[in-house]
Amino acid sequence: MANNLDNRSLETVNVEKPPATSVGVLGWLRQNLLNTWYNAVLTVLGAALIFVSVSGAFNFVVSGLNEEYLPNYQLSIQNQELLIEFGDIASLYNVDEVTFTIDHSGPASPLVATLNSAESSVNLGAFSEQIKLNGVTVEFELDERHFEVVDHNSNQKTYLNVKKPELSVYFLGGNIGVEYTSNGEEKALRGSSTQLNRERQVEDFELGEMDEDIALNRVFLTYNLETLYQLVESEGQLYLNIEDFQRRFNTTKIFARIDYQLAGQTGSVRENIHIEQGFSNPNLYLGVVGGDLDIDHMSLEFNHWEVIPNNLTLLMVGRFPRDQLERVWYTMYLLAILLGLSAGVWGGMVRQLALVSGAATAIMAFLPFAPGVQFWIGGLLGVGLIGFALGHFFNLKRLVLWGWVLSFPVIMVLLSGVSNTWPSAEDPALSLVNTREWGGLLLTFLLAIVGIVLSFPIGILLALGRRSKYPVISVFCVLYIELIRGVPLITILFMSRILMPLFFPGFQIEEVIRAMVGITMFSAAYMAENVRGGLQAIPKGQFEAAYAMGLKGWQSMILIVLPQALRAVIPAIVGQFISLFKDTTLVSIIGLLDFLRIAESVANNANWLGLWYELLAFTALVYWVFTYSMSYVSRRIETSLGVGTR
Amino acid sequence: MAKAEKSDEGIIVCREVNKWFGDFHVLRGISATVQKGEVIVICGPSGSGKSTFIRTINRLEEHQKGDIIVDGIELTNDLRNIDAIRSEVGMVFQQFNLFPHLTVKDNISLAPIWVRKQRKSEAEALAMQLLERVGIPEQAEKYPGQLSGGQQQRVAIARALAMQPKIMLFDEPTSALDPEMIKEVLDVMKELAETGMTMLVVTHEMGFAREVADRIIFFDYGQLVEENTPENFFTNPEHERTKLFLSQILH
Numbered sequence: 001m002a003n004n005l006d007n008r009s010l011e012t013v014n015v016e017k018p019p020a021t022s023v024g025v026l027g028w029l030r031q032n033l034l035n036t037w038y039n040a041v042l043t044v045l046g047a048a049l050i051f052v053s054v055s056g057a058f059n060f061v062v063s064g065l066n067e068e069y070l071p072n073y074q075l076s077i078q079n080q081e082l083l084i085e086f087g088d089i090a091s092l093y094n095v096d097e098v099t100f101t102i103d104h105s106g107p108a109s110p111l112v113a114t115l116n117s118a119e120s121s122v123n124l125g126a127f128s129e130q131i132k133l134n135g136v137t138v139e140f141e142l143d144e145r146h147f148e149v150v151d152h153n154s155n156q157k158t159y160l161n162v163k164k165p166e167l168s169v170y171f172l173g174g175n176i177g178v179e180y181t182s183n184g185e186e187k188a189l190r191g192s193s194t195q196l197n198r199e200r201q202v203e204d205f206e207l208g209e210m211d212e213d214i215a216l217n218r219v220f221l222t223y224n225l226e227t228l229y230q231l232v233e234s235e236g237q238l239y240l241n242i243e244d245f246q247r248r249f250n251t252t253k254i255f256a257r258i259d260y261q262l263a264g265q266t267g268s269v270r271e272n273i274h275i276e277q278g279f280s281n282p283n284l285y286l287g288v289v290g291g292d293l294d295i296d297h298m299s300l301e302f303n304h305w306e307v308i309p310n311n312l313t314l315l316m317v318g319r320f321p322r323d324q325l326e327r328v329w330y331t332m333y334l335l336a337i338l339l340g341l342s343a344g345v346w347g348g349m350v351r352q353l354a355l356v357s358g359a360a361t362a363i364m365a366f367l368p369f370a371p372g373v374q375f376w377i378g379g380l381l382g383v384g385l386i387g388f389a390l391g392h393f394f395n396l397k398r399l400v401l402w403g404w405v406l407s408f409p410v411i412m413v414l415l416s417g418v419s420n421t422w423p424s425a426e427d428p429a430l431s432l433v434n435t436r437e438w439g440g441l442l443l444t445f446l447l448a449i450v451g452i453v454l455s456f457p458i459g460i461l462l463a464l465g466r467r468s469k470y471p472v473i474s475v476f477c478v479l480y481i482e483l484i485r486g487v488p489l490i491t492i493l494f495m496s497r498i499l500m501p502l503f504f505p506g507f508q509i510e511e512v513i514r515a516m517v518g519i520t521m522f523s524a525a526y527m528a529e530n531v532r533g534g535l536q537a538i539p540k541g542q543f544e545a546a547y548a549m550g551l552k553g554w555q556s557m558i559l560i561v562l563p564q565a566l567r568a569v570i571p572a573i574v575g576q577f578i579s580l581f582k583d584t585t586l587v588s589i590i591g592l593l594d595f596l597r598i599a600e601s602v603a604n605n606a607n608w609l610g611l612w613y614e615l616l617a618f619t620a621l622v623y624w625v626f627t628y629s630m631s632y633v634s635r636r637i638e639t640s641l642g643v644g645t646r
Numbered sequence: 647m648a649k650a651e652k653s654d655e656g657i658i659v660c661r662e663v664n665k666w667f668g669d670f671h672v673l674r675g676i677s678a679t680v681q682k683g684e685v686i687v688i689c690g691p692s693g694s695g696k697s698t699f700i701r702t703i704n705r706l707e708e709h710q711k712g713d714i715i716v717d718g719i720e721l722t723n724d725l726r727n728i729d730a731i732r733s734e735v736g737m738v739f740q741q742f743n744l745f746p747h748l749t750v751k752d753n754i755s756l757a758p759i760w761v762r763k764q765r766k767s768e769a770e771a772l773a774m775q776l777l778e779r780v781g782i783p784e785q786a787e788k789y790p791g792q793l794s795g796g797q798q799q800r801v802a803i804a805r806a807l808a809m810q811p812k813i814m815l816f817d818e819p820t821s822a823l824d825p826e827m828i829k830e831v832l833d834v835m836k837e838l839a840e841t842g843m844t845m846l847v848v849t850h851e852m853g854f855a856r857e858v859a860d861r862i863i864f865f866d867y868g869q870l871v872e873e874n875t876p877e878n879f880f881t882n883p884e885h886e887r888t889k890l891f892l893s894q895i896l897h
Contacts, residue, residue, distance in 0.1 A: 544706050545743035545802075549757040549809060550732040559756065563747050641747070642789065 077293040090117040105132040136225040160205040239283035263291020318439015340384035344391020435512040439593035451519040459527025484525035534565030574634035663712035674868040687855040690865035736806030740818040744790035776804035796827025816847040
């Protein structure tokens with residue numbers, strides 16, 4: 001007792017405050033970033049790196065916002081005749097002459113004109129009220145400057161290979177035509193624009209068999225010049241109509257910058273056109289008719305990032321029937337209320353999970369959806385809160401557990417439908433939706449969630465089975481794990497597509513189910529090895545203590561060993577989940593349209609050609625948001641379980 | 647010290663118990679009888695098979711030859727026998743082996759709930775009782791990692807007592823503790839002996855052996871070399887090996 005008192009008094013003697021540079025922000029800086037000279041150097045380098053990359057990304061984001069579209073032809077009026085000025089296409093492609101076929105609404109259409117590099121404009125004739133350009137086709141001949149004839153010895157065919165890479169950049173949507181004589185016979189071939197490969201290079205264009213005698217008569221390239229704007233005269237006023245431009249780029253905001261001279265006066269247009277706001281007048285006023293018009297400079301700018309809001313439904317749900325979209329909403333509301341209820345009933349970790357989901361939903365509400373959609377997303381948050389309140393104040397454990405168990409079949413029914421004739425053929429309540437039409441983020445989530453939820457217990461069973469003392473079980477588990485780990489996921493997906501009809505000849509198992517099975521089986525093998533690692537980390541004494549107390553094998557496993565083992569490998573398990581989430585992109589191989597595949601198809605859509613950066617950036621951001629959420633939740637789970645600290 | 651009850655057959659009977667680890671003959675024909683209420687201290691040099699011996703009694707190790715009978719139940723490969731014996735025999739380990747992911751109270755109440763199928767409230771009341779008995783009721787909601795070594799071992803003893811065993815096995819319970827904490831654990835074990843528990847203790851604590859043990863068994867090379875009461879063991883060792891051992895341990 002006397003000792004204790006002494007200790008207490010020792011405790012309170014000679015107490016001082018710590019020095020200022022060892023506490024607070026300064027203290028942290030000093031201890032962590034500036035304590036040694038090399039740490040200080042690293043800190044400076046790191047700060048420089050951050051500055052460079054952030055400013056680079058900022059530039060991209062800001063500059064990607066607007067890109068000038070400079071038309072590759074100009075309209076002008078001289079002496080009341082409409083001229084189209086094409087620019088020096090001949091020199092651009094290194095040819096002697098270029099033939100233009102102009103289809104327009106006036107008389108004497110179509111007009112065919114051949115220009116060389118000295119001439120550049122075509123006269124359409126008297127400018128009447130409204131000359132509408134319907135289309136301009138450009139054609140020129142290619143010679144040995146542009147292509148070479150290539151023998152592919154391996155498959156005995158002769159190919160035409162377009163040489164200049166720049167050529168292909170400009171002629172998106174063009175065709176190569178070849179007229180040649182082989183063995184005395186005259187043949188002709190035409191390629192279509194789909195012969196562009198991914199790098200926008202023209203692919204080899206096949207001519208014929210090698211042993212044939214090939215003499216090229218004529219090689220030419222044709223493409224359509226887009227007519228993106230028109231000159232319109234209405235009641236003596238001249239306008240520039242950019243409706244075609246808006247249609248082509250499917251954009252709602254255009255900023256027009258045009259500098260021109262009309263009847264000797266300089267004029268300029270600087271106009272922001274917002275088509276979505278109902279201000280859909282695509283006519284830009286130029287001035288009074290009655291003089292020559294010369295457009296000095298014209299650029300139309302639009303926001304590339306518009307590709308995303310304009311395709312949002314496609315990206316989110318794929319080809320899900322648009323009139324049945326409310327079923328997807330029902331699914332999300334069901335999940336929101338279950339999550340809210342669970343957070344209220346159990347608190348703790350579940351509440352963390354619900355909060356993270358709520359935060360992600362709130363972020364999504366700020367994305368540029370249509371206003372009605374934002375309201376529905378906000379509703380999700382509201383419903384979640386109601387669920388939380390209910391769960392907190394009432395004891396609904398059983399109800400919520402049953403809710404989760406039933407949620408899976410209910411969601412499947414909601415999303416795939418029941419029948420096209422119930423309750424009536426004109427107005428079916430849950431019409432059938434082919435699972436092939438699931439796509440976009442919806443499909444990615446379905447595949448990932450099913451994969452994660454199912455592969456986790458299967459993996460645990462496999463790991464335990466591998467350690468079983470019954471050779472039949474352990475050998476089976478080892479074989480399964482090693483076989484599955486030995487093949488790539490793509491192979492498994494292919495096999496599921498081809499082998500399952502072989503094994504179950506009568507059944508038509510849906511593609512999506514096959515993909516789910518393939519992904520689950522694949523992930524379970526890796527999960528098993530992760531869990532086995534955790535099991536190996538448990539000291540033998542834990543087993544012995546459990547046995548000594550009379551706990552049976554499976555009891556000691558579930559109560560003692562597995563909780564510790566799983567705790568130890570939470571990083572590995574969550575890493576596997578994150579991989580699985582991203583591996584769902586591979587189902588595009590078997591023809592399913594997941595989120596990334598749809599983004600890809602939008603980028604290849606004629607309307608949105610070339611907007612790769614924006615789509616990929618958006619896709620990457622969405623994937624990152626969800627994988628980071630998983631990672632964050634796992635860190636919170638680890639903290640609440642006290643992993644690594646007790 | 648409670649008087650050990652004499653009976654014809656003891657509560658633990660070992661006849662010619664032999665065990666091999668592969669080719670290594672670790673237990674060589676051990677025959678011993680433990681009466682109910684007896685406190686046996688087993689000592690000997692390391693590697694002599696003392697821990698292995700007491701671990702065979704609750705089937706943590708399997709003996710290849712000989713018989714072990716605990717409270718009338720023969721120890722065979724029959725799971726029912728093994729389970730019955732394990733519920734009567736409690737064990738305390740050198741490394742404590744507490745379950746780190748459960749609180750102290752949950753550690754203790756786990757087995758009563760899952761093996762004896764008691765209700766949670768009953769089991770927790772029992773746990774608190776036992777914690778008071780070993781002197782640390784205030785640690786009930788802490789996790790094992792937050793306790794000192796002596797406290798952890800006392801929790802381990804309470805955990806073993808939760809199954810209300812007839813026999814307690816101690817495998818070097820104080821060897822991993824520093825001297826200040828050894829006393830608190832030994833005090834608990836003394837109190838346990840006074841209540842009449844049958845105890846088999848493998849230890850190097852000769853002071854404890856002198857005070858509490860009814861018999862001391864000396865092991866070497868898997869054989870039971872000498873067995874005697876504490877007074878005779880320390881003052882009159884018979885075997886040469888025992889004399890050598892004592893001379894080294896009681897300098």
